[in-house]
Amino acid sequence: MTKRWAITVEYDGAGFSGWQRQRESLTVQQVLEEALTSFCGESVTLHVAGRTDAGVHALAQVAHFDLEKDTDEQTICGAMNHYVRPHAVTVLSAREVAPDFHARFSAQARRYRYIVCNRKPPLALMRGRAWHVVAPLSLDSMRKAAKLLHGKHDFSTFRASGCQANSPLRTLDSITVDQQEDLFVFEAQARSFLYHQVRNMVGSLTLVGAGQWNVDDFAQAFAAADRTKGGLTAPADGLYFMRVFYDSH
Amino acid sequence: MTKRWAITVEYDGAGFSGWQRQRESLTVQQVLEEALTSFCGESVTLHVAGRTDAGVHALAQVAHFDLEKDTDEQTICGAMNHYVRPHAVTVLSAREVAPDFHARFSAQARRYRYIVCNRKPPLALMRGRAWHVVAPLSLDSMRKAAKLLHGKHDFSTFRASGCQANSPLRTLDSITVDQQEDLFVFEAQARSFLYHQVRNMVGSLTLVGAGQWNVDDFAQAFAAADRTKGGLTAPADGLYFMRVFYDSH
Numbered sequence: 484m485t486k487r488w489a490i491t492v493e494y495d496g497a498g499f500s501g502w503q504r505q506r507e508s509l510t511v512q513q514v515l516e517e518a519l520t521s522f523c524g525e526s527v528t529l530h531v532a533g534r535t536d537a538g539v540h541a542l543a544q545v546a547h548f549d550l551e552k553d554t555d556e557q558t559i560c561g562a563m564n565h566y567v568r569p570h571a572v573t574v575l576s577a578r579e580v581a582p583d584f585h586a587r588f589s590a591q592a593r594r595y596r597y598i599v600c601n602r603k604p605p606l607a608l609m610r611g612r613a614w615h616v617v618a619p620l621s622l623d624s625m626r627k628a629a630k631l632l633h634g635k636h637d638f639s640t641f642r643a644s645g646c647q648a649n650s651p652l653r654t655l656d657s658i659t660v661d662q663q664e665d666l667f668v669f670e671a672q673a674r675s676f677l678y679h680q681v682r683n684m685v686g687s688l689t690l691v692g693a694g695q696w697n698v699d700d701f702a703q704a705f706a707a708a709d710r711t712k713g714g715l716t717a718p719a720d721g722l723y724f725m726r727v728f729y730d731s732h
Numbered sequence: 733m734t735k736r737w738a739i740t741v742e743y744d745g746a747g748f749s750g751w752q753r754q755r756e757s758l759t760v761q762q763v764l765e766e767a768l769t770s771f772c773g774e775s776v777t778l779h780v781a782g783r784t785d786a787g788v789h790a791l792a793q794v795a796h797f798d799l800e801k802d803t804d805e806q807t808i809c810g811a812m813n814h815y816v817r818p819h820a821v822t823v824l825s826a827r828e829v830a831p832d833f834h835a836r837f838s839a840q841a842r843r844y845r846y847i848v849c850n851r852k853p854p855l856a857l858m859r860g861r862a863w864h865v866v867a868p869l870s871l872d873s874m875r876k877a878a879k880l881l882h883g884k885h886d887f888s889t890f891r892a893s894g895c896q897a898n899s900p901l902r903t904l905d906s907i908t909v910d911q912q913e914d915l916f917v918f919e920a921q922a923r924s925f926l927y928h929q930v931r932n933m934v935g936s937l938t939l940v941g942a943g944q945w946n947v948d949d950f951a952q953a954f955a956a957a958d959r960t961k962g963g964l965t966a967p968a969d970g971l972y973f974m975r976v977f978y979d980s981h
Contacts, residue, residue, distance in 0.1 A: 493856040540857060564854050573856040605813050607742040607822040608789060 485549050488559060489580045490515075492544045495571035496719065497611040501537040502544075511535075511572055515546070518566035522559075523552040532586045532727040533593055536679075538611070538719030542596075543575065543726040547586040586727075592656060593676065594725040597669040597685045597717065613666065614685075614721035620692030622662045628691040628701040629658045629669075632684060639708040641687070643679035643716070651708065653677060660688070667692070670725070679716055687714035734798050737808060738829045739764075741793045744820035745968065746860040750786040751793075760784075760821055764795070767815035771808075772801040781835045781976040782842055785928075787860070787968030791845075792824065792975040796835040835976075841905060842925065843974040846918040846934045846966060862915065863934075863970035869941030871911045877940040877950040878907045878918075881933060888957040890936070892928035892965070900957065902926060909937070916941070919974070928965055936963035 492515065500508035504516075512529050519527040531546040550559075559577040567573070583589075600606055600613040601620045609615075632655050639651040658671040669688070671681050687704060690696040696704075696714070704712040741764065749757035753765075761778050768776040780795040799808075808826040816822070832838075849855055849862040850869045858864075881904050888900040907920040918937070920930050936953060939945040945953075945963070953961040 493853070495857050495859065542857065560853065568854070571856045571859055573853045575851075575853050602824075604742070604809065604822045604824050605817070607820045608744050608791065610744065610820055 485551050487547055487549050487580050487582050487584055488556075488577055489545055489547045489584060489586060490559070490563070490577045491575045492541060492546060493573050493575055494541050494544070495611075496535060496538045496540040496722075498571050499537065501539065502531055502534045509570075511541075511544075512546075514567050514570050514572055515563065515574075518563045519548065519550070521566045522562040523550060523554070525551055530586050532590050533724050535722075535724055536719050539722045539724065540612070541724040544724050545586045545590075545727050545729075547580060547584060584729075589729050590674070590727045591730055592672055592674050592728040594670065594672040594727070595676070595681045596723040596725050597671075597681055598721045598723070599667040599669070599685070599689065599717075600665055601667055602665045609666075611720050614717050616689055616693070618693040618695075620667055620689060621694070622660060622667070622692070624694075624698060625660045625667070625688045625692040627698045628688055628696075629660055629684075631698075631702055631705060632658050636705070637708040638677050638680055640705050640710060640713040641680045641683035642677040642710055643683065644710065646678035648675075648677055651677060653680070658684070682717040682719070682722060683710075683713055685717040685721070689717070690714040734800050736796055736798050736829050736831050736833055737805075737826055738794055738796045738833060738835060739808070739812070739826045740824045741790060741795060742822050742824055743790050743793070744860075745784060745787045745789040745971075747820050748786065750788065751780055751783045758819075760790075760793075761795075763816050763819050763821055764812065764823075767812045768797065768799070770815045771811040772799060772803070774800055779835050781839050782973050784971075784973050785968050788971045788973065789861070790973040793973050794835045794839075794976050794978075796829060796833060833978075838978050839923075839976045840979055841921055841923050841977040843919065843921040843976070844925070844930045845972040845974050846920075846930055847970045847972070848916040848918070848934070848938065848966075849914055850916055851914045858915075860969050863966050865938055865942070867942035867944075869916055869938060870943070871909060871916070871941070873943075873947060874909045874916070874937045874941040876947045877937055877945075878909055878933075880947075880951055880954060881907050885954070886957040887926050887929055889954050889959060889962040890929045890932035891926040891959055892932065893959065895927035897924075897926055900926060902929070907933070931966040931968070931971060932959075932962055934966040934970070938966070939963040 504512045529546040556577045563574045598613040635654040656672045753761045778795040805826045812823045847862040884903040905921045
């Protein structure tokens with residue numbers, strides 16, 4: 484009898500052309516689906532909570548799939564981790580879920596982190612893991628601007644042109660900015676995000692942090708609900724899919 | 733007139749066969765010396781505070797060298813960072829130092845960090861950045877054992893066979909163990925360390941943490957002053973050269 488499984492996955496985005504399968508380049512979905520096929524002989528399709536772009540990392544991405552093979556959580560984890568080697572992706576856990584569970588549509592909230600390394604010298608240890616911003620950033624002014632993003636708004640200013648969502652309205656549950664030495668860490672949580680929303684919000688927040696914009700400029704750009712009024716898109720390297728929340732599952 | 737310069741360097745050890753120049757494989761020393769030669773045309777030799785092994789990382793390694801070229805701190809930094817690309821090494825700062833300054837021999841103390849990732853699934857984001865230990869570790873018992881290492885002792889139990897030091901006596905100024913979720917972070921500081929001393933201490937401490945040894949077993953192995961009584965050598969991946977302290981420079 485077919486059972487539905489959900490796996491929690493960590494990956495280093497640097498080695499992949501994002502989550503979603505592509506014809507000519509390696510993706511996380513492909514590596515995991517091929518591992519499942521090697522394990523059980525079935526052709527399996529993964530459905531993911533958050534389709535991340537090339538270079539974006541994940542600490543606890545969630546995906547579900549159906550298997551006919553009679554197996555258990557430990558075996559799925561162990562087998563998948565065996566077959567995904569040597570790629571920088573790992574299955575942290577697997578569990579059986581209800582037949583109507585959907586990694587994407589059952590999600591109540593998603594949380595992303597964005598890391599900026601703010602210093603003059605190029606990155607060595609944080610290369611591919613953070614956005615390198617040279618201009619000195621002010622934590623205080625970025626926090627003031629970030630506060631404006633809380634709650635339900637039209638986020639068109641931070642919506643990439645390729646976005647397929649029906650509406651630009653989103654409710655941002657929280658957005659925080661913290662500083663640890665030369666690292667600025669942004670965390671944002673919402674039921675769902677527009678395409679590139681986190682990267683676009685961070686791009687504009689750093690303009691405020693660097694003093695190119697003041698908080699009023701940011702407020703006006705946001706209120707314009709127009710992407711052409713927004714700042715740059717922060718690169719994928721600094722973005723981490725942190726976790727996804729489900730109701731009773 | 734020849735001037736002496738000291739640079740502070742960060743690198744990801746994964747891409748290098750350690751610090752010291754070798755005939756057939758890439759090292760941090762080679763990359764930095766070649767960058768200096770490209771910059772000033774002089775043949776330059778770097779002297780380093782801590783010669784790290786292959787795979788060991790550095791957050792603030794220090795090296796000195798002499799240059800005839802008339803230049804300044806900003807120019808050295810910028811030029812070296814230009815020429816070291818695309819390698820994962822970066823010059824954080826440069827400063828002119830006294831002619832008798834020696835990165836290795838003037839050092840008053842060195843600090844290392846060692847990171848253990850303690851979980852069952854393989855590493856993805858921390859791959860090459862931490863030692864993957866599956867057996868659950870006890871922070872409390874590792875802290876008890878680590879306390880025994882404080883102060884002046886014969887560290888032969890944690891001394892690699894290739895060690896060229898005259899004496900196995902060392903004074904450990906501090907050694908701490910902290911836990912952040914599934915990461916255990918060891919930090920050790922001393923005027924100098926024996927070869928592989930940090931990795932060997934951590935290897936034995938994890939035996940205590942995993943319950944294979946109790947604290948008495950650790951104390952006996954340490955007191956034996958005999959490497960064959962010690963535990964395994966922790967791999968290079970988890971080791972970070974944190975910083976080096978100088979007197980008045």
